[in-house]
Amino acid sequence: MGVPEQTVSRRGVAWFAGVEATGVVEVVDVRAQPERLTEPGWWAVVGDFEGSVRAWRFEAVGPAGPGDGRGWSGPSPTSWTSSLDRAEYVAAVGRVRDHIQEGDVYQANLCRVLSAPLPGEPDARALGALLGAGNPAPYAGGVQVPGEVWVVTASPELFLRVEGGVVTSGPIKGTAATPDAMTDKDRAENVMITDLVRNDLQRVCVPGTVEVTTLLGEERHPGLVHLVSTVQGVLTDEVAAAADLWTRLLDATYPPGSVSGAPKSSALDIIAALETTPRGPYCGAVGWIEVGADGSVRAELAVGIRTFWWADDVLRFGTGAGITWGSDPEGEWAETELKAARLVGLASGGGAGTMTD
Numbered sequence: 001m002g003v004p005e006q007t008v009s010r011r012g013v014a015w016f017a018g019v020e021a022t023g024v025v026e027v028v029d030v031r032a033q034p035e036r037l038t039e040p041g042w043w044a045v046v047g048d049f050e051g052s053v054r055a056w057r058f059e060a061v062g063p064a065g066p067g068d069g070r071g072w073s074g075p076s077p078t079s080w081t082s083s084l085d086r087a088e089y090v091a092a093v094g095r096v097r098d099h100i101q102e103g104d105v106y107q108a109n110l111c112r113v114l115s116a117p118l119p120g121e122p123d124a125r126a127l128g129a130l131l132g133a134g135n136p137a138p139y140a141g142g143v144q145v146p147g148e149v150w151v152v153t154a155s156p157e158l159f160l161r162v163e164g165g166v167v168t169s170g171p172i173k174g175t176a177a178t179p180d181a182m183t184d185k186d187r188a189e190n191v192m193i194t195d196l197v198r199n200d201l202q203r204v205c206v207p208g209t210v211e212v213t214t215l216l217g218e219e220r221h222p223g224l225v226h227l228v229s230t231v232q233g234v235l236t237d238e239v240a241a242a243a244d245l246w247t248r249l250l251d252a253t254y255p256p257g258s259v260s261g262a263p264k265s266s267a268l269d270i271i272a273a274l275e276t277t278p279r280g281p282y283c284g285a286v287g288w289i290e291v292g293a294d295g296s297v298r299a300e301l302a303v304g305i306r307t308f309w310w311a312d313d314v315l316r317f318g319t320g321a322g323i324t325w326g327s328d329p330e331g332e333w334a335e336t337e338l339k340a341a342r343l344v345g346l347a348s349g350g351g352a353g354t355m356t357d
């Protein structure tokens with residue numbers, strides 16, 4: 001990995017937002033030991049969609065170089081398989097629409113996980129460099145601690161930023177290949193989730209301070225366009241000063257609304273019933289938390305979409321779409337293909353796409 005052996009710390013690397021960190025000092029379960037994240041330090045964070053959120057404290061933190069993608073040797077483009085194939089995904093979209101008709105939910109984000117065999121722990125930083133060159137993303141980064149975590153993200157979506165006592169979230173809903181292909185259905189999807197995120201943030205913010213500062217902003221990302229809203233609020237003094245700040249923030253907001261659905265609890269039940277494999281870090285949280293010497297907290301956690309993770313000799317990547325009553329099942333399948341094609345192509349050595357049906 002090009003990481004120097006540390007004497008007191010374990011081997012590991014994390015990179016986010018122009019920072020590269022090496023040498024792992026400790027790992028904590030964020031929800032069970034939130035007070036550990038009030039001590040000064042820089043932490044890399046990875047949360048599974050299913051609920052477990054861990055943070056690794058790093059010893060040495062400095063500016064990140066561009067990295068070198070030449071060390072990456074990915075799976076063959078034809079070796080990927082999907083947890084739900086085209087027919088199964090289309091049928092599951094129909095089931096979500098049945099639930100919408102029944103009044104159980106008005107949106108659910110339905111996902112599938114692509115996997116490909118990749119024996120031997122690969123070099124996460126090398127994949128990060130490759131994606132950085134071929135698919136730049138605002139929340140790009142990654143964490144590799146051998147035997148503990150291996151995640152590389154090209155996420156375009158902000159889950160939580162905390163800075164100066166203000167919490168910000170940037171829910172994305174609405175995906176199209178070009179701006180003119182964005183429909184009323186995409187706008188409706190976004191508004192539903194923006195409202196949900198407002199409600200989530202309200203639980204930890206001073207009443208009246210939660211605002212939608214951008215509604216339905218259009219953002220271009222490599223190969224696609226998204227609708228992005230921004231919601232922010234002022235943390236209550238009690239929450240901002242709490243030793244269990246991170247438990248409170250996560251209890252209010254986790255898992256992210258955009259990759260769950262609305263109402264969130266019903267959407268989570270439907271997802272658990274229809275999806276056939278855990279999402280893991282996909283649709284969870286990936287990013288960093290920095291606690292200053294004065295105890296001040298800065299953090300930026302992305303929604304773990306457009307994200308690769310590796311374990312047990314298998315490389316994985318998730319892709320999904322928000323389903324509403326207005327969904328066309330084949331169109332939603334196509335949207336999941338669009339979200340995966342470029343990144344999976346890059347990780348497969350610039351190969352021919354996802355080839356999952």
Ligand SMILES: C=C(O[C@@H]1C=C(C(=O)O)C=C[C@H]1O)C(=O)O
Binds near residue numbers: 172319
């Ligand atoms: C689930 C994914 O994306 C989510 C769904 C989106 C949508 O339906 O438009 C957009 C961004 C994400 O919140 C994914 O990229 O895999």
